[in-house]
Amino acid sequence: MATEHSAHVDDGRVHAHVSSAQFYWGIFAALVILTILTVRVSYYDFGSLNIIVAMLIATVKAGLVATFFMHLQHDSRFNALAFLAAFLFLAIFILLTYDDMGRRGDVDPDYGGKVQLHTGQAAPGGLPATTATSDETNGEAPKEGAEQKDRPKE
Amino acid sequence: MANVSESVHADGPNGAHDGHAHAHPDFLQHHFDTPAQQFVAAKLGMWVFIATEILMFGGLFCAYAIWRGLDPDVFDQAHHFLNKIMGATNTVVLLFSSLTAALAVRASQVGKRNMTSVYLVITILCACAFLVIKYFEYSHKIHLGLLPGHCFGHPGFSGAIQNGEEVGTCLRIHADEAPGNPQWVRAVDESGHVQLLPPRANMYFALYFVMTGLHGLHVVIGMSILIWVLVKNLQGKISTEYFTPVDLGALYWHLVDLVWIYLFPLLYLVGKPE
Numbered sequence: 087m088a089t090e091h092s093a094h095v096d097d098g099r100v101h102a103h104v105s106s107a108q109f110y111w112g113i114f115a116a117l118v119i120l121t122i123l124t125v126r127v128s129y130y131d132f133g134s135l136n137i138i139v140a141m142l143i144a145t146v147k148a149g150l151v152a153t154f155f156m157h158l159q160h161d162s163r164f165n166a167l168a169f170l171a172a173f174l175f176l177a178i179f180i181l182l183t184y185d186d187m188g189r190r191g192d193v194d195p196d197y198g199g200k201v202q203l204h205t206g207q208a209a210p211g212g213l214p215a216t217t218a219t220s221d222e223t224n225g226e227a228p229k230e231g232a233e234q235k236d237r238p239k240e
Numbered sequence: 241m242a243n244v245s246e247s248v249h250a251d252g253p254n255g256a257h258d259g260h261a262h263a264h265p266d267f268l269q270h271h272f273d274t275p276a277q278q279f280v281a282a283k284l285g286m287w288v289f290i291a292t293e294i295l296m297f298g299g300l301f302c303a304y305a306i307w308r309g310l311d312p313d314v315f316d317q318a319h320h321f322l323n324k325i326m327g328a329t330n331t332v333v334l335l336f337s338s339l340t341a342a343l344a345v346r347a348s349q350v351g352k353r354n355m356t357s358v359y360l361v362i363t364i365l366c367a368c369a370f371l372v373i374k375y376f377e378y379s380h381k382i383h384l385g386l387l388p389g390h391c392f393g394h395p396g397f398s399g400a401i402q403n404g405e406e407v408g409t410c411l412r413i414h415a416d417e418a419p420g421n422p423q424w425v426r427a428v429d430e431s432g433h434v435q436l437l438p439p440r441a442n443m444y445f446a447l448y449f450v451m452t453g454l455h456g457l458h459v460v461i462g463m464s465i466l467i468w469v470l471v472k473n474l475q476g477k478i479s480t481e482y483f484t485p486v487d488l489g490a491l492y493w494h495l496v497d498l499v500w501i502y503l504f505p506l507l508y509l510v511g512k513p514e
Binding site: 098099100101102104105107110111113114117118121122124125128129130131136137140141143144147148151152154155156157161162164165168169171172173175176179180183184187188193200 | 273274275276277279280283284287288290291292294295298301302305306309310311324328331332335336338339341342343345346349350440481482483487490491494497498501502504505506508509510511512513
């Protein structure tokens with residue numbers, strides 16, 4: 087295994103790389119500058135790019151913390167693999183769920199959740215509304231009113 | 241400690257073949273041949289644990305992604321109830337505590353026991369500062385009635401709240417003010433603007449409380465771990481030969497920092513500026 091440890095004399099003792107204190111302070115300064123940047127940038131509207139800009143800055147910050155504060159730079163590559171694998175599976179989880187949810191009905195304008203706009207019925211497999219809708223809605227919401235009688239029992 | 245480390249040094253690689261005939265140092269578990277082997281195993285275990293932690297928070301990030309995708313405008317409106325300055329202050333506090341945690345590991349690596357204690361104490365104090373700021377944020381939002389189940393809950397669970405009855409500064413408006421939207425909530429945001437929140441803004445605040453709440457729980461657990469490490473260090477059980485507790489405690493603390501690095505922009509910053 088090509089680890090940092092095998093590069094040293096294998097005398098059974100722990101040989102960890104020691105970075106200088108100034109180096110850690112430098113990383114901290116970079117993290118603070120990026121934090122100020124991400125707050126400042128949030129006062130400008132880039133439309134749909136807002137979240138991408140914020141996530142890019144956050145990922146650079148997370149990369150600095152993981153690589154240097156958490157010593158991944160000089161650590162066993164296998165540890166970095168375990169760490170990055172978590173993000174790979176997280177991406178699969180979120181992207182597939184997001185794609186699935188995108189194909190189920192429309193958002194209920196009052197209560198969230200997914201409904202079929204034409205009938206007002208809960209979308210098949212869709213998320214339920216966040217607040218119960220059946221009892222307390224008044225008759226002034228036509229869609230809600232129609233929905234009460236048609237909504238299938240769950 | 242010197243004689244112990246010498247003995248490890250002397251029979252380190254050979255010890256593997258000698259079985260358990262040689263003397264192990266105190267910190268070396270019986271089933272490990274060498275301190276280096278024990279250290280590598282402990283680090284790998286910690287990283288696998290960190291991966292599971294990321295996946296646990298991942299469920300909440302997934303919920304955030306889906307509900308934000310469904311309701312970008314409501315998330316945008318609701319995020320004005322969070323104070324960017326307090327969030328940014330807490331971010332810097334956590335980043336600084338990560339720095340001192342890394343410096344504590346460094347101090348233990350080079351054998352400066354007192355400095356390790358000092359850095360650990362600073363890290364723990366930063367964790368306290370984070371929780372104090374979080375307390376002020378939470379209490380303000382709870383006062384506004386943004387807690388799930390208060391203004392946003394099912395009427396059956398909050399019988400005190402009727403149409404138009406004032407609760408804090410949050411108000412369940414009359415049906416005739418917004419026909420068809422009987423449960424919209426009126427509250428004052430961080431910029432002093434009066435906002436009319438639809439019932440489904442509940443989802444943003446529910447995610448806010450659960451995500452920051454789970455993170456806050458990790459802050460408390462991380463503090464407890466660091467206090468335990470500090471006690472070990474004060475007892476003289478940490479040395480240049482054995483600094484694994486400091487290293488792994490700091491790794492956990494950096495994880496707390498990592499999660500917050502993503503929570504801060506997702507909850508406080510993403511959305512249209514006013």
